[in-house]
Amino acid sequence: MRVVVVGSGGREAVLAEVLGRTAEVVVTPGNPGIPGSVPTPPEDLDADLFVIGPEVPLVDGLADRLRAAGKRVYGPGADGARLEGSKAWMKEVVEAAGVPTARHRTFTDADDAIAFLCTLPAPWVVKTDGLAAGKGVLVTHDRDEAEADVRAKLAGSSFGDAGRTVVIEEGMTGPEVSVFAVCDGTDAVVLPPAQDFKRVGDGDAGPNTGGMGAYSPLPWLPDGFEDDVLVRFIRPTLVELQRRGIDYRGTLYAGLMVTEAGPRLVEFNVRFGDPDSQVVLLRLTSDLAALLAEAADGQLRSTPTVASDAAVLVVAAAEGYPATSRAGDVIEGIERARLIPDASVFTAGVALDDEGRLVTAGGRVLNVVGRGPDVESARRVAYSALSCISWPGLHHRRDIAVLPRS
Ligand code: AMP
Numbered sequence: 001m002r003v004v005v006v007g008s009g010g011r012e013a014v015l016a017e018v019l020g021r022t023a024e025v026v027v028t029p030g031n032p033g034i035p036g037s038v039p040t041p042p043e044d045l046d047a048d049l050f051v052i053g054p055e056v057p058l059v060d061g062l063a064d065r066l067r068a069a070g071k072r073v074y075g076p077g078a079d080g081a082r083l084e085g086s087k088a089w090m091k092e093v094v095e096a097a098g099v100p101t102a103r104h105r106t107f108t109d110a111d112d113a114i115a116f117l118c119t120l121p122a123p124w125v126v127k128t129d130g131l132a133a134g135k136g137v138l139v140t141h142d143r144d145e146a147e148a149d150v151r152a153k154l155a156g157s158s159f160g161d162a163g164r165t166v167v168i169e170e171g172m173t174g175p176e177v178s179v180f181a182v183c184d185g186t187d188a189v190v191l192p193p194a195q196d197f198k199r200v201g202d203g204d205a206g207p208n209t210g211g212m213g214a215y216s217p218l219p220w221l222p223d224g225f226e227d228d229v230l231v232r233f234i235r236p237t238l239v240e241l242q243r244r245g246i247d248y249r250g251t252l253y254a255g256l257m258v259t260e261a262g263p264r265l266v267e268f269n270v271r272f273g274d275p276d277s278q279v280v281l282l283r284l285t286s287d288l289a290a291l292l293a294e295a296a297d298g299q300l301r302s303t304p305t306v307a308s309d310a311a312v313l314v315v316a317a318a319e320g321y322p323a324t325s326r327a328g329d330v331i332e333g334i335e336r337a338r339l340i341p342d343a344s345v346f347t348a349g350v351a352l353d354d355e356g357r358l359v360t361a362g363g364r365v366l367n368v369v370g371r372g373p374d375v376e377s378a379r380r381v382a383y384s385a386l387s388c389i390s391w392p393g394l395h396h397r398r399d400i401a402v403l404p405r406s
Contacts, residue, residue, distance in 0.1 A: 014282060088167055113150045177195055186238065312382045338385075
């Protein structure tokens with residue numbers, strides 16, 4: 001099978017690797033560290049299957065355009081991708097589906113939004129309605145900060161049009177879990193959960209990012225967690241989408257918070273998470289290309305299987321990320337890191353400079369992954385590989401996959 005993967009980050013690097021176990025893979029546009037990267041737009045490529053990685057082309061209707069041209073596509077159309085493109089619409093759908101989630105309301109007027117905010121206890125959660133690369137959410141215990149954020153978002157000054165509608169939510173507490181469901185329009189299979197680390201600093205300090213690291217499996221989750229997510233979150237949502245005439249073929253990514261009252265939906269995304277899906281996909285032992293092709297055909301038949309080991313991923317980020325990211329710093333040590341047993345390095349925000357050297361070209365530059373029989377040993381592998389890599393301003397979290405004390 002020939003597969004085209006659309007995207008250019010760490011997620012697409014890992015999709016290419018895992019799909020490449022059973023298929024011939026081309027990545028568009030990819031990046032200089034992903035084998036098989038081509039600059040040709042997906043519309044001009046031929047393949048047996050197209051897998052669309054990021055949310056932006058999905059929200060923009062790339063899956064619809066490819067399907068209209070007769071291609072077999074894994075990824076929802078623009079109608080289903082609204083789940084991620086509009087948090088307000090997502091909340092409407094999940095409420096109709098009866099999926100457990102935080103109490104919330106949607107606003108375009110700052111005074112109304114702040115009046116509602118004042119009725120909620122801390123922490124306060126203010127979200128842009130539209131896409132904001134994982135950075136449009138403020139969670140704070142400081143009410144002045146929350147109010148200022150509402151005004152900045154609604155005025156369009158912090159996130160442009162993406163922020164002109166905001167969702168104000170009740171704050172939830174508990175560990176976060178990502179569950180990826182591969183959907184064929186009517187049913188789904190779920191992959192083992194992962195956890196990602198969204199804040200830039202150790203101990204969850206600092207602003208939200210696109211994700212600074214991840215690990216899987218989560219030994220502290222109760223047995224049957226995935227089945228519960230399938231039954232209480234994924235299937236009801238697919239039923240509600242079908243009721244609205246939406247044939248959802250692609251990943252439904254449930255971002256969940258495990259609160260004292262049980263799991264609650266934080267958000268749905270419409271693609272594999274980056275970097276949390278990488279640690280799940282790498283552990284797959286079954287044929288990913290075949291699974292995604294079945295989903296694209298609307299006929300899931302196979303059940304995915306995964307290795308019993310653990311994977312830990314640490315993101316190495318560029319100077320200034322997430323506020324900015326400095327480009328052009330020369331990256332050293334990737335080959336040395338790859339020599340560490342059970343380590344791998346996937347390139348994300350990278351480019352080649354005039355001299356053909358790999359340089360930083362984005363916030364999240366590399367994904368460094370360790371595998372091992374358990375989370376702690378996988379973690380040691382990832383960090384020892386990371387210690388081989390350097391560039392001016394490289395920063396990363398030091399506490400990825402530190403397990404909660406039981
Ligand atoms: P989202 O883009 O909706 O996933 O939000 C990004 C991050 O903000 C989540 O992964 C959580 O860490 C945090 N967050 C979002 N909604 C809530 C909430 N209702 N309560 C507490 N934290 C939240």
